[in-house]
Amino acid sequence: MATNESKLSTARVSRRAFNKGVASATGAGLALGSGIAPAFAQGKRELIYGMWGGAVGNLSPVIRHDNQAGILIYNIFDGLVRPNYAKGTIEPWMAEGWTNPDPLTWRVKIREGVKWQKGYGELTAADVAYTFQVHFDTKSWQVNTSYPQVESFKTDGKYVFEVKLKQPFGAFPGITIGYGGMIIPESAHREMGNDTFSLNPVGNGPYMLESVIGSEVILAKNPDYWRPGLPHMDRVVVRSFPDASVRLQSLLKGEVDFLTHPDNKDVPEVAANPDFVTHSTPGWNWDYQHFNLSANQDMAYHDKLVRQAISYAIDREAIKNEIYHGQATETDNSIPPGFLGHRESLLKYPKNGDLAKAKELMAQAGVAGYEVEVMCSDKDWLRRELELVAAMVSQIGINYKIRNLDIGTFNNLWINNHEDFQQMLEDITIVAPDPHATVFWFLHSEGSVSSGYSNSEVDELLENAMATSDPATRAGYYHKVVDQTLEDCSLIYHVNANFTRVHSKGLEGFEPAPQEYIERMDEIRWKA
């Protein structure tokens, strides 16, 4: 419903874009105020990427990095495998293939002839072994995330890497060599040392790191990339824009060619703008209310009827429209579309909630109303969502006392000491395209992010699902787990937010990924 105001600006934008387009095509691209460097003779081969958030952190796959850095690492390094989002499968990449001779052994065949950047030789199985060893030596975060099942590993010849597991692990391709599959060159890492390597990483991906100055990272084309003719861009300039609306306005003004995470409010309007292409793909993430079940035993929310009442009181469609402006899909469970074991987004709870049922459940639980402290981090859209949710639950007598915290304090309360908070609203991006990465960590009583919820039956189901590798049986287990969570409501899911990216009409070759920290820029190019 673009108001006439925006139509006006659209018309103006298109004329400006048109001028710019003509100017850049003829190589005289220095339009007043547009930040585009002069175009090269044979059409532009430079892209300016408007990144969300503050400055980008370290760029080494073996040191914990944030999502923004993940995007850059994804373009400097090519991983052992690559997810195919359309088919929801894991495809061979640096690993030509892998075999599973017995449930505890996996043998991975490494692709031959792939060169490291800046002349550091060829990628071999030794590099893979070295990378795993670095993770274990530096006790990196991956040890607990991607390699908990790894017993031992060794190379077998120049191009075969063999891993022995402590127990069968069906999600080996997606997680152990998927999320944990970013390999670093042994020669370069030994020469520079861990810290220096993180400042100038040497990878095998389509782009090399040229410079990091202030909040701007410049990636240059990797001349000896193993896929000939790629990437099409000579340079990708990545600039951080903390403010979402300013980031979008910079795109509209032509100072930036491509951006992610626009303000959801502007998505419908920019989608209608003919000069730009908008991809709004359902994301592998969810917003959820989290109850601290390991503490505050006297609080009413420990009764699952109250939690169900809260879930019934939530109007998920209102959240989708008011907070995400339509760029989301309502959900009440933790397996989003495109994941193994996904059935429906909404299995039990109605889209607009059911106030009568909620009140009935509260009466059943014998709870008239209570006050609870609900904390939220510094993501402004989540804070608005919490205000909306607070209004919804107040209809059944529950008063959410909102405590908005900075991300440091928030994570500290949530991750590290588990006692000092009662309830919270957060969103989470799922790291690997396998239900194990979401369901196990959150719902298993020993899961790394468990909230004190422990249900032995659920634990058993999760362990079985992890052990088998046959997708059909794993899906069956996850169905039962989800049904149980719908009953227990240890977590109340609201929506799967879309992951949105917008780029100038002249660009093509994007492949929208539902994950926030993956952006494939190897095939991006300016149309001829």
Next chain:
Amino acid sequence: MIESAGMEPVLSVRNLHTRFHTEDGIVHAVGGVSFDLLPGKVLGIVGESGSGKSVTALSIMKLVVSPPGEVTADAITLEGEDILGIDEVRARRIRGSRIAMVFQDPMKSLNPVLTIGRQLTEALREHLGLSDRAARDRAIELLDRVGIPMARDRLGDYPHQFSGGMRQRVMIAIALSCNPSVLIADEATTALDVTIQAQIIDLVKRLTEDLGTAVIWISHDLGVVAGICDSVAVMYAGRIVESGPVRDLFHRPSHGYTLGLLGSTPRLDDDEERRLQPIDGLPPSLLDPVPLCPFLPRCRHAVGACREKPPAWRDVADVHGTRCWADLTPYWRATNG
């Protein structure tokens, strides 16, 4: 009215009025002043503070800002040129070059952050268009003339490095730098101690005689006026109540206020038991001037006429006139006193 005795006056003022529009009403600071200043002569203007002495000077220099000030007169002629109606640009060319002024407080009259040399040569460069070099030499010569030792290397000094007396000398040097035909000294020695006062008075007398500059010496100190002036005009409540040659006025005071002033000033040749007679009461409000003699409320010698009609100007001698009905001849003293 003081008629000039034959010589052409260098400055003549006819019926000068200066009013200030304040929130409380219109203050008539100067209520119709007329006088002539003869070349090379020193005219003293005497009166209590608030009697309009300084405002008269500032009005002549066209330095009164309007609004709130408002200066009107029949005529103000300087060296034959009527400077009453001239525009600001012409007025600016006259100030400092044809008519200059020295102020009361030497401590504050010089710019603390500019060197003496700069403040001296400014007027020279502005009015005479001298080159820096020539201006410097002229400045050194001027400082020598006003008695500042080692003038050459004092140019670079700042005002706070000079004593009060020295600063007043610099002020005089600045005023006389362009050889003006009229110098107005507004309480020039009031802020100085007595010994320095005498030096400054001698300096002004000597310089004005050499240069032939006419001087208006504004002061409330009768002793200083007696020492330097040729003729005197006594001002009260914005009007000249009596004027004439200095000796005439001191010995044959013909206005109640002049008599009162003389009565309240100690004299060297007084016999001991003569008690000083202060003038009691306060100066009148200048808001709505009364047609009668302004000094009436405080005058000891008021006669019947004073309360009926405003005193007209009458001549007591050929160049000595007053605006007072009372006959004060009994108070005159022998001229040899």
Next chain:
Amino acid sequence: MSTPPLHIGAGDPSAPPAYRGGAFLACQQFMRNHAALAGFFILLLLGFAAVLAPWISPYDPTALKLSEKLLPPSFSHWMGTDYFGRDVMTRIVWGGRVSLSVAFLVVFYSLLVGVPIGLVSGFVGGRLDNALMRMMDAFLTFPPLLLAVAIVGLLGPDLENVVIALGIVQIPVFARIVRGSTLSAREEVYIVAARALGASAARVVFSGILRNIVSPIVVQITIVFAGAIIAEASLSFLGLGSQPPDPSWGRDLSEARRYMGDAPWLIIGPILACMLCVLSINFVGDGLRDSLDPRSWRAKTTGGSTPRVPEQVTP
């Protein structure tokens, strides 16, 4: 034979010049300053609006009504409604409670701590003065917003901590001003005279010096008051200010920035409130500074000194 003093044209001579205390003359002077008067009434209005908010506001500031989302200003909603359908005008009135109370407390605390430090170090001088001033320098070097972030992070985001965070940075400002004025006041003859008369150091400091440095302090109060309101807004913009659901100008302003194109009234409301408040504070400050300076008191013409030629005659 002296004639009785006859006051001609000087008003009613029989009314003896009543002695009027300094406070009265200060008020009289303040009344003359129209801008200050206007500022004072606006502040009074804002104060009442903030205090009486629950009774006078037509709508509930926090209740959501999605059906009335983003309505332009109309008769029913003077300043339109925001993205949750809440009335902007009501939220501004309620927001005033937060912003004004934060500003008031910041001024109060920084005065409470800053002025004594300034007085002591100005009056005592020597090594204590140097030590205190170096400590104040240390406080001054803290980047204000960062200190606020750390403190709000440390003590949690409720209002008191925002006040502490903003107050700490203002303490040295007051201290330095008071010290400066005390140093100059200490040299004044009337202070030396008071001490010569055997006045105790405390009496000299509090009655002598403090009374005479009131006006620079008052001016600084208005600056700090206005600065606090804006700092609270900046903190909210960075996500650290007051907590929902109680509205605050800063938070509403930062939330409104997303709708600048579609609903500009969302951003104009808080800005106007901010500016109106700060403008009136400044005018009151200027008015106070002039009226507290005895030199500018002018007694009416009944009695008192004759109206003199205005001070500044030349251009």
Next chain:
Amino acid sequence: MNTLAYLARRIVQIPVVLIVTTLTIFIVVRATPGDPVELMLGMQTSPDAVQAVREKFHLDKPLYQQYLIWLGDVIRGDLGSSIRLNRPVSQMLGERLIVSLQLATAAMLFALLISIPLGIVAAIWRNTWVDYGATGYMVLGFSIPNFALALILIYVFAVELDWFPISGIGSSTSRGGGVWAFVSPFILPAVALGTVQTAYFGRLLRSSMIDVLGQDYIRTAHAKGLKPAVVIAVHALKNAMIPFVTMVAIHFGYMIGIQITIEYIFAIPGMGLAVLTAVVNRDFPVVQGFTLVIAIFFLVTNIIADVLYTFLDPRIRY
């Protein structure tokens, strides 16, 4: 000579003040709940992963020892490296300090460009509509939060009129392009940041000009028949400038501390945003390193302000 003595005394005091500042920041940030390593390592951290990083950044040692280690390193010029970004603090500082100084200078230039004429005009025609207009504008500048002004400026001048770019400071395009490409991104942030200073400076210059214009030496200058412009520019301004310049220098010292919201909106890689992110993520080395530099910068500008004072006013020889 006593100016040098005064200067020496002030410079000697800097380390003392710096120690007090850094110690206070050290305690405040360290006392803030949340352990940087756990925050950085995120959810699935194994205890020994946390321990490894803690040792690397000496976080396992007692507080006072950590401070002494840090102090020792600083004296040797090593500010340590960021826990979150794993980059040497000095390198981050190098890039960002320049940008912050450029922004501060741009904002200061804008403020002076507007406030000096405004202050003078308001003083000369005081209590006329010119004065009220100028003072009104200055107080307006004073009372609008700089981020609100920034948003309005962007909306009007960048989006609608497209006169100036929104971002680009410290970016390759601005370094690579011509003068305009380098200058243009500074304009809107400078206006947004400088407007508040305009109000402070304008009001100060107006009141000091009014004081000076009332002095006797101005009357003397007029009596000398100098051009009004000379009287104002030379005689009056030189005196009025003394308190003004001191205030400008002190405010320049403040500039870096209050740039955060402008850096946030205009995506400027300055120091404010880096420190804010560091405080939020409890990245201690960065917080300390940056606050140290901001403090040094503030103290140096203060001393420059005092020295300027003696230089400008011949009456004061410390």
